Amino acid sequence: MNSISKPLLQWFDQYGRHSLPWQAPHSSPRGGQSKPANIYHVWLSEVMLQQTQVSTVIDYFNNFIQYFPTLKALANASEDAVLAQWAGLGYYARARNLHKTAEIITEQFQGNFPQEFEQVLNLPGIGRSTAGAILALSYNQHHAILDGNVKRVLARVHQVEGHYSQAVTLNKLWQLAEFHTPNNRTNHYTQAIMDLGATLCTRSRPDCERCPISNLCAAYQNNTQASYPQSKPKKKKPTRSIAMLVFVKNNKIHLYKRPSKGIWGGLWSFVECEDTPNNIQKAQLTFDPQALITQHLPIFKHSFTHYHLLIHPIIISCHSTQAEFYPPDQLELGVPKPVEKIIAQIALAALAS
DNA sequence: AAGCCGGGGCG
DNA sequence: CGCCCAGGCTT
Numbered sequence: 502m503n504s505i506s507k508p509l510l511q512w513f514d515q516y517g518r519h520s521l522p523w524q525a526p527h528s529s530p531r532g533g534q535s536k537p538a539n540i541y542h543v544w545l546s547e548v549m550l551q552q553t554q555v556s557t558v559i560d561y562f563n564n565f566i567q568y569f570p571t572l573k574a575l576a577n578a579s580e581d582a583v584l585a586q587w588a589g590l591g592y593y594a595r596a597r598n599l600h601k602t603a604e605i606i607t608e609q610f611q612g613n614f615p616q617e618f619e620q621v622l623n624l625p626g627i628g629r630s631t632a633g634a635i636l637a638l639s640y641n642q643h644h645a646i647l648d649g650n651v652k653r654v655l656a657r658v659h660q661v662e663g664h665y666s667q668a669v670t671l672n673k674l675w676q677l678a679e680f681h682t683p684n685n686r687t688n689h690y691t692q693a694i695m696d697l698g699a700t701l702c703t704r705s706r707p708d709c710e711r712c713p714i715s716n717l718c719a720a721y722q723n724n725t726q727a728s729y730p731q732s733k734p735k736k737k738k739p740t741r742s743i744a745m746l747v748f749v750k751n752n753k754i755h756l757y758k759r760p761s762k763g764i765w766g767g768l769w770s771f772v773e774c775e776d777t778p779n780n781i782q783k784a785q786l787t788f789d790p791q792a793l794i795t796q797h798l799p800i801f802k803h804s805f806t807h808y809h810l811l812i813h814p815i816i817i818s819c820h821s822t823q824a825e826f827y828p829p830d831q832l833e834l835g836v837p838k839p840v841e842k843i844i845a846q847i848a849l850a851a852l853a854s
Numbered sequence: 855a856a857g858c859c860g861g862g863g864c865g
Numbered sequence: 866c867g868c869c870c871a872g873g874c875t876t
Contacts, residue, residue: 548873557862558871591860594874628873648871695871705865732866735867762875764859805860806869838861841859 505658505714506683506690512713513693516700521555522546522562524692526690538688539638540614541572543741547631547638548595555699561590573612576603581758584767584835593766593835616640632743634691645678647671650698655681656730657720659700664733740809742776742800745843746784747816748792752851753826755788756834764805769834771843776800785817794820795846798846803839814843 518524523546524540545565568586569575571690577582580600587596602624606614615621619631633644652665655677663670683690701708707726713720720729748755756769760815772788775778786790798814827834829844834843 503874547871552870553861554863554870554873589861591862592872594859595872598873624861626873630872634871646871649869650871666856691871699871738867766859803861804866805858807858 502680503717504681504683505709505717506681507699508713508717510683510686510689513696517689517696518700519535522559524595534675539770540635542566543639544614544627544635545599547634548599548626550679552592552630553793561587572603572606575600576607576612580767581834586832586835587840588768589841592697593768594761595626595768596710597761598624601625602627610778615747616642618642618644625654627743630816631708636669637687637691639688643684643687645681645682646691646695647674647675647678648695650702653704653730654694654698654702657707657726658714660719660720660723660725662731664713664731666733682741684745703739738804738808739803740811741815742774742811744781744784744813744815745771745773746781746788747771747814747843747847748788748824748826749795749816749818750820750822752828754829754847755822755824755826756832756836756840757825758834767835768840769832769836770835770840771814772782776811781815786823789816789819789822791821796850798843801839801842810839812839812843814846816847 509758523539523542524535527790546558546562549562549565552738562752565586569578569583578600580597584596584709586592587593605624615624616636618632618636621627621635627635630646632649634640634646634648637644637646657792659677661670661673661677665671665674697712697714701712709715709718709721709726712718712721720726754771756771758769759765759767761767772784774784785794794815795818796816798816800811800813802808803812830845831845
C-alpha cells in the first residue's frame, strides 16, 4: 500500500494554507520554519477548531489573544472573563477546560506547555487527535491526527465502510491515519491533509480533478466519492418549550450563572421554566411576589445538535427582590446566543418607546 | 456504545 | 430542514 504523504506534501507546498492567524509567520514551504510555532496559539486554535469551522474561528481567535496574549495571562484571568470572550462560539466546556489547563500548566509545568504526548493527552479538553495535532504542528513530533477532514479523506481513499461513530470504523481510520503519517515533515503533512479535506476533498462536490492523490483514491477510481464517508444513522430530534423570564428592575436585568454541568454551562442566563402558565406563575412568585408581567415577546426556535428549543421570552417588572441585576448595555458576562438575542430585542423596544 | 454539548453555514 | 464542522467527556 502506498502512502499519500509524498504527493500530498508536494501539493501542500504550493496550494496549502500558510497564513492562518495561528500559523508561524514566514513558514517556508520546505524544510522547517524561520520562526517556531507559538504553542499557545496552536493549542488555542486546535481547541477552538473542535467541531467548529475555520471561518468561524478566525475572528474569535484574534479577539481572544488580544484579551489573553499569553498562557500566563489566560491562567491569571477569571473563568467568567474567559467565558465572556468565548460566548457565541459554543461548546463552553472547551473554554472552561482551556482555562483549567492554563492553571495546571502554570502550577505543575512552570508555565511551559508539556512536550510529552501522555502529559498533553492528560490535560482537560485535549484528546488523542488534538494532542497529536499540537505536538506535530508545534514540534514536528510524529503523531497522527484524526479530525473530520482526515476521516473524510481516508474514508474515500480506502472506501472505508461504516460510520465513524462505530468503534470498528473509528479504529480502522486511526490505523490508516497512522500508516499515512510520514516520519519527516509530520508538521506539514498534518496541515496538508487538513487543507486537502477543507479545500478539495469537501463533503459535497469534491474537486477530484485538482486532487494530488486521486490516483491513490479508491473512491475516485470507482467513482464512489459521494458514498463516502458513509452517513450516520439518523435519529429524530425532540422539541422542548421553555419560558425565559426577563426580570427587570430600574432598567437592569436579572441574570444567574448556570451550573457548569449541562447546556450553556458557566454562562449567565435568564430564569427559565417549562412554558406553561402554572410554571411561569410559580417561578415568577418565587422570584418576587410583587412582580408583574409587562410584555410577551414572540416565541422563537433555537436548535441544537440533539434537540430543538422553543423559547418564549417574558418581560417582568419587579421591585421587592434582593437578587442581582445587571445593565444590559454593558455586560461583561458570557451569555448564550438566545439571551443575547432577547437583550437586543429589549434594547430595540426601549428605543421605540 | 451512546449521549451530551452550540452555533453557523450550506445544499 | 438535515447535515457537518481541526472532538472530548460522561454515563
